[in-house]
Amino acid sequence: MSAPHVPVLLDEVIAALAIAPAERHVDATFGAGGYTRAMLAAGAEVIAFDRDPAAIEGGAALVAAQGGRLTLIHAAFSGLEGELAARSLAPVDGVVMDIGVSSMQLDQAARGFSFQADGPLDMRMAQAGMTAAEWLNEADEAEIADVLYHLGEEPRARRVARAIVAARPLTRTVELAEVVRRALGHKPHEKKDPATRTFQAIRIHLNRELDELRDGLIAAERVLKPGGRLAVVSFHSLEDRLVKQFLRSRSGARPGGSRHLPEAAPGPAPTFETLGRGQRPGDAEVARNPRARSATLRVARRTAATAWQRGAWQ
Numbered sequence: 183m184s185a186p187h188v189p190v191l192l193d194e195v196i197a198a199l200a201i202a203p204a205e206r207h208v209d210a211t212f213g214a215g216g217y218t219r220a221m222l223a224a225g226a227e228v229i230a231f232d233r234d235p236a237a238i239e240g241g242a243a244l245v246a247a248q249g250g251r252l253t254l255i256h257a258a259f260s261g262l263e264g265e266l267a268a269r270s271l272a273p274v275d276g277v278v279m280d281i282g283v284s285s286m287q288l289d290q291a292a293r294g295f296s297f298q299a300d301g302p303l304d305m306r307m308a309q310a311g312m313t314a315a316e317w318l319n320e321a322d323e324a325e326i327a328d329v330l331y332h333l334g335e336e337p338r339a340r341r342v343a344r345a346i347v348a349a350r351p352l353t354r355t356v357e358l359a360e361v362v363r364r365a366l367g368h369k370p371h372e373k374k375d376p377a378t379r380t381f382q383a384i385r386i387h388l389n390r391e392l393d394e395l396r397d398g399l400i401a402a403e404r405v406l407k408p409g410g411r412l413a414v415v416s417f418h419s420l421e422d423r424l425v426k427q428f429l430r431s432r433s434g435a436r437p438g439g440s441r442h443l444p445e446a447a448p449g450p451a452p453t454f455e456t457l458g459r460g461q462r463p464g465d466a467e468v469a470r471n472p473r474a475r476s477a478t479l480r481v482a483r484r485t486a487a488t489a490w491q492r493g494a495w496q
């Protein structure tokens with residue numbers, strides 16, 4: 183039996199969205215519907231996205247109970263601009279994103295996201311495409327090492343990649359975890375399991391999570407009306423760095439010049455105003471929900487400026 187998914191920083195997210203009755207808001211990562219339920223309770227009409235068919239199926243009863251106030255869309259949030267346009271649902275008053283893997287996905291051994299219980303090496307959020315086992319058994323050593331280093335921040339990525347290639351074929355989560363532990367000399371009393379970084383890297387790579395986040399932020403800029411709010415909850419440094427970079431750029435916080443470099447030429451008008459600094463969960467929330475420990479919430483308000491050119495980042 184899976185543990186229930188507990189939405190992280192829920193009160194802070196709902197406060198950040200500043201929902202007024204009858205406003206239209208997007209939950210870009212529906213999951214088990216925690217944010218969506220709170221948004222509906224605050225009076226919003228909600229359009230929710232998820233690429234996992236299990237989440238869509240699980241949300242059907244909530245859709246039926248809302249009498250048209252909830253639209254659930256089976257799609258990755260990177261495509262939210264097109265999906266909203268196709269249904270004449272843009273612009274919107276708010277967008278919330280809860281980035282990464284959900285507790286439901288982690289807790290189901292058959293999904294292969296975690297080594298806490300043995301399961302097939304799968305890790306596909308959309309339950310389609312190449313599995314983790316297929317990638318690990320086909321990719322060359324250099325590619326595996328690059329993924330582990332850049333997406334898992336694994337300092338001994340080459341050693342781990344070499345061990346993975348030597349142990350192929352790999353088909354089970356526990357098998358992979360043991361290969362990584364042996365490669366890194368893991369001792370049972372150590373607090374953090376070294377396999378965590380490898381599993382994170384493979385999951386992010388297979389699901390194109392950073393590309394999805396980048397595209398989703400750009401899409402949010404294009405669908406939010408002036409004054410609309412963007413709230414993003416991220417769980418590790420790669421995600422948070424990307425969100426922070428996007429908001430810094432879009433809010434006009436460009437680096438100034440120096441005696442060695444001229445000032446950067448002025449860019450497009452700022453499309454966001456950042457609201458405060460990153461928020462972290464309090465001790466009480468972390469005690470209730472250990473998953474919250476690494477979470478950071480960043481919030482911004484859409485200006486009236488025209489969205490930057492499609493695909494622009496810096």
